[in-house]
Amino acid sequence: xxxxxxxxxxxxxxxxxxxxxxxxxxxxxxxxxxxxxxxxxxxxxxxxxxxxxxxxxxxxxxxxxxxxxxxxxxxxxxxxxxxxxxxxxxxxxxxxxxxxxxxxxxxxxxxxxxxxxxxxxxxxxxxxxxxxxxxxxxxxxxxxxxxxxxxxxxxxxxxxxxxxxxxxxxxxxxxxxxxxxxxxxxxxxxxxxxxxxxxxxxxxxxxxxxxxxxxxxxxxxxxxxxxxxxxxxxxxxxxxxxxxxxxxxxxxxxxxxxxxxxxxxxxxxxxxxxxxxxxxxxxxxxxxxxxxxxxxxxxxxxxxxxxxxxxxxxxxxxxxxxxxxxxxxxxxxxxxxxxxxxxxxxxxxxxxxxxxxxxxxxxxxxxx
Numbered sequence: 001x002x003x004x005x006x007x008x009x010x011x012x013x014x015x016x017x018x019x020x021x022x023x024x025x026x027x028x029x030x031x032x033x034x035x036x037x038x039x040x041x042x043x044x045x046x047x048x049x050x051x052x053x054x055x056x057x058x059x060x061x062x063x064x065x066x067x068x069x070x071x072x073x074x075x076x077x078x079x080x081x082x083x084x085x086x087x088x089x090x091x092x093x094x095x096x097x098x099x100x101x102x103x104x105x106x107x108x109x110x111x112x113x114x115x116x117x118x119x120x121x122x123x124x125x126x127x128x129x130x131x132x133x134x135x136x137x138x139x140x141x142x143x144x145x146x147x148x149x150x151x152x153x154x155x156x157x158x159x160x161x162x163x164x165x166x167x168x169x170x171x172x173x174x175x176x177x178x179x180x181x182x183x184x185x186x187x188x189x190x191x192x193x194x195x196x197x198x199x200x201x202x203x204x205x206x207x208x209x210x211x212x213x214x215x216x217x218x219x220x221x222x223x224x225x226x227x228x229x230x231x232x233x234x235x236x237x238x239x240x241x242x243x244x245x246x247x248x249x250x251x252x253x254x255x256x257x258x259x260x261x262x263x264x265x266x267x268x269x270x271x272x273x274x275x276x277x278x279x280x281x282x283x284x285x286x287x288x289x290x291x292x293x294x295x296x297x298x299x300x301x302x303x304x305x306x307x308x309x310x311x312x313x314x315x316x317x318x319x320x321x322x323x324x325x326x327x328x329x330x331x332x333x334x335x336x337x338x339x340x341x342x343x344x345x346x347x348x349x350x351x352x353x354x355x356x357x358x359x360x361x362x363x364x365x366x367x368x
Contacts (some may be wrong), residue, residue, distance in 0.1 A: 013178035014055025031364045032352065035090045038361035039079060039105070041352035043292070049121060050351060050361070055122060055341070057108035058357035063273040064135065065103075074100045078139050079109030082122060085363065093158045094149065096293060098124060098139045105358025110143070113341065117189035121151045122160070123196060127183040128364065130167035131187065143167070144182050146196055146207055150292025158174070164211040166196055174204040175215045178241070186247040186292065188254070195254050197244040204244060204256055204274055204365070217274045219244055227312065246292030246342070249300075250299060255283070255304055259313060261327040264289055264311040271303060271323070284323050291318075291355075292342040298368060302349060303329065304342040311342035320349060320366070333366055343366070 040057035047053050061077015080097030083090055090286075101108035112125040126132070126144035133141050144167025147160040167182035174180050183200035195210040198343070213364060219242030227233040238321040241261035248255045254274040269287035272280040284301075291306040301323040307316035318336030321329035340355020351364045 007012065023143070033367050034363040035083070035085050036362035037359055038090075038352070038363070039081070039358050040099075040101070040108040040110070040341055040356055041083075041114075041361035041363065042111070042355055043123075044343050044352055044363065045115050046263070046343065046345050047084075047115075047116050048118075049086070051084045052343075053093075053114045053116075053120070054083040054085065055081055055083045055111035055114045056092075056350060057110035057112065057125070057355075058101065058362070059095065059108055059216070060099050060101025060103070061104030064137075066100075066135070069159075073103055073105070074109075076100055076136055076140055079105075080108070080124070082111060082114060094122070094160065094282050097137065098136070098142045099156060100127070101358065107356045108358070112184060114184045115187050115189060115194070117194065119367065121163070121187055121194060122147045122149060123166070123187045124186040125183045125185065125199075126167050127181075128198060130171040130182055133167070134135060144184060146194070148185065162211075164196075164207045164213050165210075166198055166205060166207075166213070169202040169205065169213045170198060170203075174201070175218050178202065178221070183205055185245050188247050188249050188278050190249045190254060195249070196255060196280075197247045199243045199245055199259065199361060202242045202244060204247065204254060204280075206276065216254065216276050217256070217272070217280045219256075219272070219280065222268070223264065224268060226264045226281055229317060238263070240268070245290060246294070246304070247291050247299075248295055249299075252297045253292060254346070255295075256280070259289050259291060259292040259306065261288075266310045266313075271301070271306075283326075284329075287321070287329070291339060294342045294344045294349075296344045297345070302332070302342065302344065304339055304351065306338055307342075308334065318353075320351060322368075332368065333364075336364075 032067035043055040058080035065073040067074040080099040081092040082094035099110035109125040166184040181200035183319040221239040223237040226236045243259040271284040289307045292304045308319040318339040320333040337354045341352040
């Protein structure tokens with residue numbers, strides 16, 4: 001199952017931002033809307049200029065169109081962008097980036113995350129076999145890759161430079177041995193370069209400053225009871241993919257959260273600790289459909305669920321959780337609408353909400 005697009009296609013009628021946001025016990029303060037009217041906002045990060053940058057997956061375009069994962073079409077356009085938010089003002093500093101979306105612009109795949117490591121880095125998703133890019137216009141070749149850019153005052157104009165073709169690596173190596181499928185998501189700096197979570201390839205990849213790619217970890221399929229609507233014999237178990245999404249770096253290790261693929265089993269998502277050269281270890285479990293994770297300045301881990309009751313629930317809503325070792329996670333915010341990304345700065349969490357909405361996406365802020 002493709003990340004986000006399957007959910008958006010099945011639940012298109014529920015894309016309006018919800019007003020039923022709530023805080024956990026002892027958290028009475030309201031959420032602040034930092035920015036709105038964004039197109040499928042996903043990953044976000046603060047730049048060296050103090051501005052908040054948001055990867056907007058865009059809203060597709062007029063085509064060409066291809067069959068989507070849930071039927072219907074997914075159409076190509078160049079509506080993806082990178083938004084810069086500072087002093088309450090929103091400016092799109094990179095535009096014309098590739099985007100694949102439903103005809104109404106929802107559930108887009110395009111720019112997926114942004115981070116900074118001296119300069120800026122941006123990932124673009126794909127959510128398909130890398131060969132799909134051969135059927136797209138020239139701008140479509142930018143999908144499935146990692147790029148760098150000079151932000152703010154470091155350059156008079158924002159321009160992209162390709163660092164690594166993540167989807168080509170999946171095509172050539174297919175580390176998990178399954179279907180050839182690539183969807184670069186979260187990116188974070190670490191020792192010697194960056195790490196990129198490929199949700200389609202079920203891998204965490206290392207990328208050197210010169211663009212060399214290596215496999216840091218592979219996350220295998222697991223088994224879960226088949227949903228009744230599949231009509232399979234009672235007790236039948238079916239595989240689901242790991243679908244790694246959010247990645248963070250802390251105290252000498254990468255931490256990675258997983259969305260889990262169809263049938264999106266409730267409570268099956270985990271957070272892994274990855275030390276290059278060693279097998280991943282589980283540090284927390286019991287989550288549902290994680291889309292991002294982040295550490296605060298004190299080393300406390302937070303996890304963002306895109307759908308706390310599973311993407312197959314009748315009314316999925318997202319939740320921000322505080323991860324407490326040895327205890328159940330603490331709810332910080334609930335009632336989110338398909339959130340797409342998380343970052344933390346100065347005691348505040350910033351969340352891209354309605355991350356599958358064309359024009360309805362927004363950035364929310366809450367004090368931690």
